[in-house]
Amino acid sequence: MRPETEVTSLSRRRAIQVAGAGAVAVSAGATVAAAASSADAADRGLGHRPKPAPEPCLALTAEQVEGPYYLDYNLVRRDITEDYPGVPLRLRLKVIDETTCRPLRGAAVDIWHCSAVGEYSGYDPMGGGGGGGPTGPPPSGTPTDAPTGPPPGGGGGGHAEPTNDLTFLRGTQLTNRHGVVEFDTLFPGWYQGRAIHIHTKVKVDGELTDDGYEGGHQCHTGQFYFEEEAVLQMVGLDPYVTNTATRVLLDEDGIYPGGGVTGGLLKLRYRKGHIERGVLGVITMSVDPAAVNSGSGAQPSASASASASASASAS
Known part of the structure; x- marks a missing residue:
């Protein structure tokens, strides 16, 4: 073999060996990269881990x-304080359909409660309070419907006729697409015979007009309550400290049904030791939008349509 032919042959064999080694390296690199990609995906929870189960409906x-x-x-409004004094409370309420667990959009949520010294707007002081309301001409307002429900005092039935036209600490909001409303109010005080609480109603199938929320029907009536730990931090502050009514503890209240969130117990967030800076109260209400509720505290009737059919057949 001529020397130049031998050199050429060796060069070709060397080139083939180098190319083969490169192919192996590329193949190994691709395998490592694929494995790393798969590991990264697993670390990130992509594709291999099962999705968490949805939370059960309340x-x-x-x-x-x-x-x-x-x-x-x-009164369709978010801020219902009308400058009355007290610890600021932001109330965040969510309304869901108890059969589907989906948010109820466009539902009207009413709330009303007493002031820091135990007074309700529309009613003269019941005794035991210490004043603390703003001065000046009262806001005007006329009820659009005859109220119904239990009597004055700790519980029972009947309705107290209003004695003035004040409107503080009352309001309505419509739920957004997430079923949520927010109110800016104050931590309620207390009065004889009841633990600290806030009243609420949920209405559906109505519409918002220039005169407020009209039509539809009332599907839920409830009350919200406060844990004692938060109450104890609040009672010594002004103007609550001027309230001389005997305070009822939550476990002594004759209306609170227990059961935590299903009974109306709010989840509270605040800075311990500095509750005067404000409180966030959160709760989800699971309601039957087809039910018709009278506000008597009894379970509502089966459905609005069923009630309508019964009325039609009776007439």
């Missing part, structure tokens, strides 16, 4: 008495 929220001081003023 039990039907307890129906409770309307109380003697409901007034249908139809």
Whole structure:
């Protein structure tokens, strides 16, 4: 073999060996990269881990008495304080359909409660309070519907006729697409015979007009309550400290049904030791939008359509 032929042959064999080694390296690199990609995906929870199961739907929220001081003023507003003093409370309420667990959009949520010294707007002081309301001409307002429900005092039935046209700490909001409304209010005080609480109603199938929320039907009446730990941090502050009424503890209240969130117990967030800076109260209400509720505290009738059919057949 001629020397130049031998060199050429060796060069070709060397080139083939180098190319083969490169192919192996590329193949190994691709395998490592694929494995790394798969590991990264697993670390990130992509594709291989099962999705978490959805949270179970809440039990039907307890129906409770309307109380003697409901007034249908139809005040659609977020801030209901009207400058009355007290610890700021932001109330975030969510309404869901108990059969589908889906948010109820466009439902009207009413709330009303007493002031820091135990007074309800629309009613003269019941005694035991210490004043603390703003001065000046009162806001005007006329109820748009005759209230119904339990009597004045701790519980029972009947309704107290209003004695003034004040409207503080009353309001209505419509739920957004997430079923949520928010109110800016204050931590309620207390009065004889009841633990600290807030009243609420949920109405559906109506519409918002220039005069407020009209039509539809009332599907839920309830009350919200506060854990004792938060109450104890609040009672020594102004103007609560001027309230001389005997305070009822939550476990002594004759209307609170227990059961935590289903009974209306709010989840509270605040800075311990500095509750005067404000409180966030959160709760989800699971309601039956087809039910018709009278505010008596009894379970609502089966459905609005069933009630309508019964009325039609009776007439």
